[in-house]
Each structure stands twice: as C-alpha cells, then as structure tokens.
Amino acid sequence: MRRLFQTAEPAHDLRPTVLSVVALMLLLLPLTLLSTSVDRRTGLPIGLSGGESERIAGDGPVEQIRILSLEEGFSVEASVRTTDVRASAGEVELQRMGAASLTELQGVLARLKRIDPGRREATLVPQAHSTTHQVVRWMDAIGEGPSGELYPKVVLEVAQ
C-alpha cells in the first residue's frame, strides 16, 4: 500500500562519475605514452668465445655443441662421450648434423637435448656477413623450441 505524500527518490545520475573516469583516462593515456616507450626492450645475455673451440665443462654425455650458420642452413657439431660420462677423459665422438631451416635445427637440438637434458649451453657461430637480426632470431630458436627449452645459454663465437 502506497503511502500518502510518498515521493519517488530521484535516481542517482551516473553521468558525472563516468565523465570523470573518461576525463582521467584522457589525461592518463597521453601522459603514459609520452613518459614511457611502447617498445619494450629486452636484454639477451651472451657469452663470448675466443674463436678456438672451447669445451664447456659438464657432467653429461654431450661435451660440446657448436651450431655453425652456413650459406644455406646450419651445421651442428656435437661432441658426445661414448664412454663413462664421469671419467675425466674418455672417448668423444664428433657428430655432425645438417639442418636446412630453423625448424630442422630445433629438431636436431631437441634430439641432443634428449641425450643430455641437463645441458643448457650451446655455441653459435654466425657468419661474418650475418646480420644482428639473424643472430638474435637464431638465439631465440636455439633457446626454446616448440617442444620446450633447448639451450638458453648461447655462447657467440667471434671469428678471429
């Protein structure tokens, strides 16, 4: 039952609130764009190799992995121990595998990763005329493949 002299309370007008949010964003967006960069830079830590084949010490069966960029594709050189991996000096077999593309290279590296899952380093040998963009792309591909982590620590070999 409605009371006599009851007056409907006016609905709260939301427009000033919404307008204040809009005004805040219109101020905030240009200020954010001016004071920061939309390009997020990232740092790729790199190791440097002197040019001679340096073996990275490890306990696993794979002693060294070198990825050489060629005119067409890549060549992967892997030194794999054929004797007791805990022996300080053992027989090492040098395996050479070719890869015509980055996808094939990741496949080769994934096979090596299965042999020695603990290993995280690989040496990349770019050609003298390779561009920085190519080298960064190769580092990305060597670091992580479609099936997961490969060799995130990339040592770059500088031609002497």
Place this chain on the structure above:
Amino acid sequence: MRRLFHTNAPPPGPSLASLLPLVDILTLLLVAILRTWNTQPPMPQIESGFALPVSRAEAEPSLGLTIDVGTDGIYVDGFRTGSATHWTRAKEILIPELLDTLHAAGAQRVQVRAHREAPWKLVGKVLTTAQEAGVSDVELVAISRASL
C-alpha cells in the same frame, strides 16, 4: 496524486549509454599500454632509421654502459668512437678507440644496441673489444615481441 503536465524529461547532456563505449575503448587502451608498460625511457635516436632486432625474450636489460652499433658509427653512451664502415672493412679484430673508452670507463657491464642490419663481423669486433677491456657482462639489446 500526479501533477498535471508532469513529464519525465531526461536531464540535459549526453546519455549514460553513449558514454559507455568510450569508457570501454579507453579501458582497453589502458590495459594494452599497461601490458607493455616499462620503466625504460624512450631510446634516444643515435642515427636516423636506427632499428633494433626483435626477440622473443622479455627480460629487461640491465643497466650499464651502452654501446650503439649503427650503420654509420659506433657510439659509447651517445658519443661517437669510430666509423662503422671502416671497422667493418678493417682486418683488425680490436677497435682501439673503443678499447680506450671502455678502459677509461672501467665498466663491468655493457649493453650492446646493434642496428638490426649491422653485420656480425662488426658487432663481433665490438664484443671482442669489450671482452678485451675486461667487461664481464655483455647483453645484446633487442625489442621484445611483447611490445605494442
């Protein structure tokens, strides 16, 4: 009792419904900016057309001395220390001017910002020179794919 001629006229100004799409767009923009937001200041342009390579990595570069390798020159913290063309062609492995500058700075950490088309021969010389100067941490700077 309702008054005669009483009308529920809408208040003047834009309606609430017309403002909501604007708020939606601004919210999306803000989220996109915050997604890529970083504390890094905009990179000063050393040379016109200087472009960094693009990487999948997302870790922020650490602070340190900056070496820029452009298509025209090599710069340390913005100051030119050598010609890119000359040192690309030269047979020497080390760049003496750069070596002297790095020795004087005594930096242990260096970030190398190389133009995406800079030849590896030149970037390799810069890295070797930094290594020769006693720099222990070297980072190659790239643009993250997470950028807008």
